[in-house]
Amino acid sequence: xxxxxxxxxxxxxxxxxxxxxxxxxxxxxxxxxxxxxxxxxxxxxxxxxxxxxxxxxxxxxxxxxxxxxxxxxxxxxxxxxxxxxxxxxxxxxxxxxxxxxxxxxxxxxxxxxxxxxxxxxxxxxxxxxxxxxxxxxxxxxxxxxxxxxxxxxxxxxxxxxxxxxxxxxxxxxxxxxxxxxxxxxxxxxxxxxxxxxxxxxxxxxxxxxxxxxxxxxxxxxxxxxxxxxxxxxxxxxxxxxxxxxxxxxxxxxx
Amino acid sequence: xxxxxxxxxxxxxxxxxxxxxxxxxxxxxxxxxxxxxxxxxxxxxxxxxxxxxxxxxxxxxxxxxxxxxxxxxxxxxxxxxxxxxxxxxxxxxxxxxxxxxxxxxxxxxxxxxxxxxxxxxxxxxxxxxxxxxxxxxxxxxxxxxxxxxxxxxxxxxxxxxxxxxxxxxxxxxxxxxxxxxxxxxxxxxxxxxxxxxxxxxxxxxxxxxxxxxxxxxxxxxxxx
Numbered sequence: 001x002x003x004x005x006x007x008x009x010x011x012x013x014x015x016x017x018x019x020x021x022x023x024x025x026x027x028x029x030x031x032x033x034x035x036x037x038x039x040x041x042x043x044x045x046x047x048x049x050x051x052x053x054x055x056x057x058x059x060x061x062x063x064x065x066x067x068x069x070x071x072x073x074x075x076x077x078x079x080x081x082x083x084x085x086x087x088x089x090x091x092x093x094x095x096x097x098x099x100x101x102x103x104x105x106x107x108x109x110x111x112x113x114x115x116x117x118x119x120x121x122x123x124x125x126x127x128x129x130x131x132x133x134x135x136x137x138x139x140x141x142x143x144x145x146x147x148x149x150x151x152x153x154x155x156x157x158x159x160x161x162x163x164x165x166x167x168x169x170x171x172x173x174x175x176x177x178x179x180x181x182x183x184x185x186x187x188x189x190x191x192x193x194x195x196x197x198x199x200x201x202x203x204x205x206x207x208x209x210x211x212x213x214x215x216x217x218x219x220x221x222x223x224x225x226x227x228x229x230x231x232x233x234x235x236x237x238x239x240x241x242x243x244x245x246x247x248x249x250x251x252x253x254x
Numbered sequence: 255x256x257x258x259x260x261x262x263x264x265x266x267x268x269x270x271x272x273x274x275x276x277x278x279x280x281x282x283x284x285x286x287x288x289x290x291x292x293x294x295x296x297x298x299x300x301x302x303x304x305x306x307x308x309x310x311x312x313x314x315x316x317x318x319x320x321x322x323x324x325x326x327x328x329x330x331x332x333x334x335x336x337x338x339x340x341x342x343x344x345x346x347x348x349x350x351x352x353x354x355x356x357x358x359x360x361x362x363x364x365x366x367x368x369x370x371x372x373x374x375x376x377x378x379x380x381x382x383x384x385x386x387x388x389x390x391x392x393x394x395x396x397x398x399x400x401x402x403x404x405x406x407x408x409x410x411x412x413x414x415x416x417x418x419x420x421x422x423x424x425x426x427x428x429x430x431x432x433x434x435x436x437x438x439x440x441x442x443x444x445x446x447x448x449x450x451x452x453x454x455x456x457x458x459x460x461x462x463x464x465x466x467x468x469x470x471x472x473x474x475x476x477x478x
Binding site: 035075119 | 264265266267268277278279280281282283284286287288289297300301304305308324328329331332335342343345346347348349350351352353354356363364367368369370371372373374376377380381384385387388391394395398401402403404405406407408409411412413416419420421438439475478
């Protein structure tokens with residue numbers, strides 16, 4: 001670098017006035033068939049990126065991102081589900097010695113050890129060897145950790161009730177409900193609305209719009225219950241029951 | 255014409271060394287899939303960065319419609335998803351990109367780990383990389399709440415319960431990120447929005463810059 005006397009600058013700046021021709025660095029000493037990053041290798045990277053982007057856009061077009069119904073924090077029956085890459089941490093908290101009185105083991109100690117180990121890997125594995133087979137402890141712990149994460153994620157997916165998941169979050173189109181109808185009055189009188197919602201869009205129980213049930217099935221469920229719904233909730237007369245069933249069969253979003 | 259503009263700027267700012275510093279370096283044979291196909295494992299880091307760029311761009315467009323308050327958040331996402339032209343695609347890219355970036359980063363981490371590329375003198379770059387991993391996970395966690403649908407709120411409830419169970423500082427952490435010791439509501443949503451859109455991306459860009467500067471300074475690790 002040119003310093004001291006004889007230097008000329010552009011104006012009062014620190015930019016040198018004498019332009020130097022740019023000479024590319026010499027990489028001939030570097031072993032193997034090297035390639036210049038600019039523009040040769042960047043062009044190839046660009047191609048890989050373009051192929052990747054096409055695949056990514058196909059995924060996006062084929063699978064619209066999910067959206068469940070608007071949050072209702074009072075709905076205590078909802079079974080929570082984190083994003084898939086947190087499932088293993090979530091599943092960990094379901095085991096006896098990682099939950100309840102041992103909660104601290106599952107929520108703090110194990111994750112801190114695992115992620116702390118990952119963060120400090122270069123200071124724990126300090127030998128000069130780089131090949132995986134030559135550093136059995138590092139490789140072994142990592143393989144164990146991967147197996148653990150895969151197993152926990154699989155367990156979480158396997159034991160989750162996916163039908164209920166789809167049901168409990170479904171967006172239900174609200175419909176105009178005739179609240180003067182004898183059927184709606186019967187629902188109100190028999191405390192159905194406390195679980196199925198005043199607009200019948202669901203709550204602790206499922207939505208009653210577009211149930212797909214026949215009138216007889218509805219009568220049976222109202223009296224004898226189904227799934228999480230106990231028997232004997234309907235206590236009214238047979239006329240009320242008829243009106244209720246007829247009202248729900250006709251209730252459709254279309 | 256471009257040459258003239260370039261010369262005009264270069265005379266004043268001497269920009270050649272700046273962009274040459276970034277662009278002018280060799281790509282060694284062992285990381286080049288054109289020479290050894292197995293070198294495709296070196297693509298994972300670059301693809302992670304590529305998806306990060308997609309996330310930033312799609313996120314910028316999402317904020318044109320998204321409203322971070324509990325009355326309108328869900329409505330705005332629903333509108334974006336169903337009414338806005340290409341809204342479904344932009345939201346889809348942000349949604350699936352969030353998963354893909356985790357996948358790519360995981361593969362990149364495994365590549366570096368099993369090749370022992372974090373050994374001296376590259377320890378610091380590994381630490382910065384793992385910090386990027388944590389920031390990405392935090393971005394996923396905070397972004398999950400923003401649509402304000404059922405799964406968002408209940409997953410966040412679980413997260414905050416876990417944060418609450420940390421000994422000593424748990425309740426303070428929970429209050430800090432939720433905005434209230436007990437309620438998950440308007441404050442929580444705006445805080446998660448601010449963390450997701452301002453705090454974490456700022457941290458992420460700083461860390462990525464450090465990651466790249468260190469790679470350029472040290473060069474990529476040699477073949478095994």
